[in-house]
Amino acid sequence: MTRRVRIGAQVAPQHATWHEISSAVRRAEDLGVDVIFNWDHFFPLTGDPDGAHFEAWTMLAAMAESTERVEFGPLVNCTxxxxxxxxxxxxxxxxxxSGGRFIFGTGAGWFEREFDEYGYPFGTPGQRLDILADDLDRIRVRWSKLNPPPLRDIPVLIGGKGEQKTLRIVAQHADIWHSFVExxxxxxxxxxxxxxCHEIGxxxxxxxxxSGTGPRGQGSLxxxxxxxxxxVGITLFSAPMMGPEFDDSAVRxxxxxxxxxxxx
Incomplete structure (x- = not known):
């Protein structure tokens, strides 16, 4: 299968007002990107660790209304x-x-502070990945029962590189595999x-x-x-637009x- 190369922007919901974040999302769409991601965290990942930050899924619902063409989703949801x-x-x-433009990006989480402060059990990476695998089965069953159903087979994006569990889950469930590696x-x-993939047919x-690329160290531009x-087969490239400046030079x-x- 020959895939068209797609470009994404990750607009982080941190260190900015909602107006500034929303403006960055619309600017990314106007630039011509194919996909816009946010992330599912409760605290900033760069800069002041206690700086301004917004919740992911409510932001995604607003993005569904404020965009017209791009696909979008979390990079990634914490199940x-x-x-x-x-x-x-x-x-x-x-x-x-959104009229059928949502991408369900999901993963097991890794940032211990947010688990502790919001009262979620952190456990081990293996335990969290087992939960992710079980949750994806439940999610697909629920999609088949909902009335009305999704407008399309919602693409599932899974991030990570672990060979024993993560990549097995990717083979079982993912339409898109995302990883930050050389x-x-x-x-x-x-x-x-x-x-x-061969094992499961x-x-x-x-x-x-x-893959992500750009100034945060995930690879050169x-x-x-x-x-x-x-x-090596990568056809979806994304670069960050980080508040408060939301510099779009890496996306460009x-x-x-x-x-x-x-x-x-």
């Missing part, structure tokens, strides 16, 4: 923060508000994912490969580096690279 059936219902509702490591992880070509990422660089390679 432990919300009942699985409720997650399914929220995703279905936002899918309808191209050669991504290639190695893809081989593991292919083995898991699924083609790895069904899964879109995605140099064209040669982006070519390397594309060569991705768009310029795509145009220069004729990959629109």
């Amino acid at each position: 432990i923060f919300r009942n699985a059936d409720l997650q399914a219902d929220m995703a279905r509702t936002i899918d309808h508000i 191209p050669e490591i991504y290639r190695q992880k893809a081989k593991v994912l292919a083995r898991w 699924r083609s790895i070509s069904d899964i879109e490969f995605a 140099d064209h040669a580096y982006l070519d390397e990422q594309h060569a 660089a991705l768009l310029e690279w795509r145009a220069s390679r004729g990959l629109e």
Whole structure:
């Protein structure tokens, strides 16, 4: 399967007013990105750890109304923060508000402070991944029962690189696999994912490969580096737009690279 290269912007809900965040979302859409992500955290991940921050899912519902063309979703939802059936219902509702543009990005969580302060059990990475796998089964069952149902088969994005659990869950459930790793490591992880796909009887070509890149250390915006990422199969590239400035230079660089390679 030959996939079109898609460009995403991750608009973080931190260190800004809602008006500033919403304006950044609309600006990203106007730039021509294909996907806009936020993240599901309760505290900032950069800058002042106690700075301004907003909740993810209520922001996503607002994004459904304020955008017209882009797909959008969390990068990524933390499944432990919300009942699985409720997650399914929220995703279905936002899918309808947006006219069928929602991407359900999900994961097991990792930021211990937010678990502790909001009263969720942190457990171990393995325990959290077991919960994620169980929750994804429940979410798919709930989607099949909801009235009205989702407007489309909502794409599921799963982030991570763990070979024993995470990539098995990706093989079972994901339409998009997202990971922050160097191209050669991504290639190695893809081989593991292919083995898991073979084991469950699924083609790895069904899964879109995605990666973050840009100034936060997830990879260079140099064209040669982006070519390397594309060569290992990545077709969804995203770059951050962080408050309070919401600098869009990294997103513009991705768009310029795509145009220069004729990959629109």
